[in-house]
Amino acid sequence: MLKPLGDRIVIELIEAEEKTSSGIVLPDSAKEKPQEGKVVAVGTGRTLENGQRVELEVKEGDKIIFSKYAGTEVKYEGNEYLILRESDILAIVG
Amino acid sequence: MLKPLGDRIVIELIEAEEKTSSGIVLPDSAKEKPQEGKVVAVGTGRTLENGQRVELEVKEGDKIIFSKYAGTEVKYEGNEYLILRESDILAIVG
């Protein structure tokens, strides 16, 4: 299990569709960099300067859209994850 | 539905007029990058260092003017949106 720190979040990427609208299967390099993910684990939140913790707005299972090129790719037990800060998350898709 | 986080806002672009004042239809490349949008969804607001949330000044349905080149373009269910931070919004048109 990966337990992210502070305002960090672990997500699994949701791959972009591998077929174009005309049904042609795209080779790997022609696919768009995915910007969607599913939240796998969330940190304990950000600590404010008054000592208070602010809980994250996203929770495990949320489907999210995040900023391109954000985060760090991590391989764990054969799976690939992305670890983001909450500020890299643009919106929850729900 | 897209639910933006914190001080983020989802807008739909309002396209610049496709006709010049003399009635000539402009080709796509000659149109100005739109700087106007309609607010589709707003986040829960910014958290201050004392833990207090500041609600956004804009609300769903507001027509706004925003800084050129601000925000991230997002495609969702076939539609295009722009996700901005409230600080990228210059004024409400009302």
Added chain:
Amino acid sequence: MLKPLGDRIVIELIEAEEKTSSGIVLPDSAKEKPQEGKVVAVGTGRTLENGQRVELEVKEGDKIIFSKYAGTEVKYEGNEYLILRESDILAIVG
């Protein structure tokens, strides 16, 4: 109507004199970039980290001097405006 957000201000430019002291009318390119404007609308103010709003020092109708190159030009209902932050304003001319 344009309603600026936070510590933003909408101004109309006050054009620099189009005649030189010797009375010669200058072509457009020879005129100095105007640095004076009239305040058309003001935002609700800046929010401090303790949640308090600080009202702007300028008000509608004030004639101001602002930093060169500051702000964003905006066209609205055929008129041109500049949207500034209060920190771009150097002084009120009174």
Added chain:
Amino acid sequence: MLKPLGDRIVIELIEAEEKTSSGIVLPDSAKEKPQEGKVVAVGTGRTLENGQRVELEVKEGDKIIFSKYAGTEVKYEGNEYLILRESDILAIVG
């Protein structure tokens, strides 16, 4: 009248001596950029994050030394002024 905002200050430049110690009058380009000025008007002060205003340490009439290249030159009713922030002022000459 110019009324500077916040922690800004309007000064008149005090020109460097136009004669060298040996009495030779210097051409304009050989004079040092002046770093001294007389305070003509002061702003209402800086607002701290707790909402408190901090009055400026300089007052009208003070002769000051300021950082080279600081401030913005402004022409008003035929006179030239420099608008500085208080942090650009190094010392009061008294």
Added chain:
Amino acid sequence: MLKPLGDRIVIELIEAEEKTSSGIVLPDSAKEKPQEGKVVAVGTGRTLENGQRVELEVKEGDKIIFSKYAGTEVKYEGNEYLILRESDILAIVG
């Protein structure tokens, strides 16, 4: 013993597998820069602007994933360590 200061953490690197999945032993240059470590010592925590200390979320013995290129390599009594700030730690592996 190394006693890190503030929000710093001393870790031992956990080397990436030296065999590929097919069992081939990799030469040193072909191995990935390790991004995993074991916490050896932790600092007393970060001091907030209100004077409060925030204890670190990681503790001695934790296995962690950290940002590539973060930290400073240190040799002590013949062993190599990396000294990181807590903000360089992405997640605890547990």
Added chain:
Amino acid sequence: MLKPLGDRIVIELIEAEEKTSSGIVLPDSAKEKPQEGKVVAVGTGRTLENGQRVELEVKEGDKIIFSKYAGTEVKYEGNEYLILRESDILAIVG
């Protein structure tokens, strides 16, 4: 008199020795840029975000070591001074 503002300090430079240990008088260009000075005047201190003033740690007459290239050279009544911020001072020599 020069009265520095806020956390600023006026110092007189203490020239590096003009003789080498073997007694040779050095030409001006071979001398090291002095890093020592004597405090001539101190400001009223830095204002914290809670409105409190923090008095400076150095006082008139202190001999100090400061960061190379810090501060602004100022000529006043024929003498040369350097105006520094307290943060440019490394240590008091006492």
Added chain:
Amino acid sequence: MLKPLGDRIVIELIEAEEKTSSGIVLPDSAKEKPQEGKVVAVGTGRTLENGQRVELEVKEGDKIIFSKYAGTEVKYEGNEYLILRESDILAIVG
């Protein structure tokens, strides 16, 4: 005596071993830049925005490891010192 200001610390460098493990004496240029030092004097601490002073974690006599290239070299009464900020210190060796 050197009395460092605020969160500054005066250290004496501890030279890296001049012999390699095989007993060969290294010429000066082949030695690594030392990263270890002994604390000679400590400042009164950092002032927080609430006016509180935070005492330093290191004390006179501590042996420390510091960031490469940090600090300012200072010569005083024939000896060489390095003046660091506490944030440049990685760990106490004890």
